[in-house]
Amino acid sequence: MTLKVLLVRPHVILKVAKRLRDFLHLEPLALEIVAGGIDLKHEVSILDLASVKKPEKIFMHALSVYTPDVIGFTGYSNQAKAVKELALRAREWLPDALIMAGGIHATVAPKDYLSCTGLDLVIRGEGGSAMKRLFAEIERGAPIPEDEVFLHARSPSSQSMAGRRPPPLPDWQAVPQPRRELVDRSDYFCIWHGGPGEKLPTLYPRTAAMRTSVGCPNRCNFCVVHYLADGKYLQRTPEETVDEIDSVAEEHIYFVDDEMFINPRRCERIAQLLLERGIEKKYVSWARADTICKYPELFRLWEKAGLSLLYVGLESLDAETLEGFNKGIEPDVNRRAVKILRELGIGLHAALMVRPEFGEEDFARLREAVDYVTPAEVTFTVFSPSPGTPLWEKYENDFICPDPYSFYDCFHTILPTTLPLKKFYARFAQLYLAGARENPWRHNSVKVPLKDFVHFIYSGIRYGIALRGIYQDYPHSS
Ligand code: SF4
Incomplete structure (x- = not known):
């Protein structure tokens, strides 16, 4: 059959x-x-x-x-x-x-x-x-x-x-290899900013997504990963990982692991193998600030192996806000991680987070954090409980949208805001603008084709307008 x-x-x-x-x-x-x-x-x-x-x-x-x-x-x-x-x-x-x-x-x-x-x-x-x-x-x-x-x-x-917790993760060996040939690979890209003075053939190179581990032992309260993985961390062997990197046609690779660098010895071996085998590709990954501070030499090695950009969930530089996220990281650790990446020449994508109860002063404090972390790519999300988690159940009666699942995109608040929604998203869009002005691409004077430059500016403006207009998606917005 x-x-x-x-x-x-x-x-x-x-x-x-x-x-x-x-x-x-x-x-x-x-x-x-x-x-x-x-x-x-x-x-x-x-x-x-x-x-x-x-x-x-x-x-x-x-x-x-x-x-x-x-x-x-x-x-x-x-x-x-x-x-x-x-x-x-x-x-x-x-x-x-x-x-x-x-x-x-x-x-x-x-x-x-x-x-x-x-x-x-x-x-x-x-x-x-x-x-x-x-x-x-x-x-x-x-x-x-x-x-x-x-x-x-x-x-x-x-x-x-259906009311029970998610089933446990299977062994890594039970997870099949992706069938990448089933999609049109020319459709997929990631913006790649380049180093100082670099001349790039395109700002939007074809990029392959790859997963080398699943799960995370940490317990950030806005994140669904520990609920899905039950604190487990599955890892692919360095040899298999490097074989897969070598096998994909794309020269740019985006690691979609929940937290790739949890096991520094495994990641060190991956970087060594990439260097030993002379595989010259460029990589983007996520890492925690405390991992960067604890193992700067690991990231030095990865920079040599081709790591261009690290997404770091800094969330905030404010101790109380970080504690509220159960991040397990002090503001000082975040600051040191930013410095280390700068010294190593690895680009930073700083992910910062806004809380629904933010007032004008909180937004101003986060604006100061933007000044500290830039030049960097900076993105902002809004704290929301994840569907299915105990936090979601805790807040269920407070949701302000009729279909909270549809609004769970990390930009739309599903909880009530202290500021009126229109003002909240005006401040949110201002943060984005402040970050965009200090983009590493501008600072590094990277040269890209004119059409990519125009497209990037156009997309940036459209994105800023969409952020500012989020409040209009809510019924009875004001
Ligand atoms: S946010 Fe990152 S570090 Fe925190 S639990 Fe989720 S995957 Fe782990």
């Missing part, structure tokens, strides 16, 4: 998330891994609707041309509405297809999907290993399993299981 499988990354609905794609658009790695779990005798296609103009039309066209037997959606919580709408359309068009949803939202809030009549199956946890099991059962004609991973729509026992 050969089945036709369509795996779909849905579109985003809110304007600010769409604008963000002008700067970073990574391949649907999760779906590529899911595809890797399906035996090659089946026909698999990936439909990426994340940045297309008419997603519903393209989706319906794919259904009519491809007529899949199995349709699988992935998605974050802010894409759940789109998943449910597409699933209903698919159910009408192909009533006999097996329609399923997996991904983060299915894992943290399965009940939300179980009530959708377009879906048959909600898959929790790691999707690649789940696919191996699902297709093995289908191939031998057995009923689809119903357990902590596979929840059935319209089944009372699945409803009761």
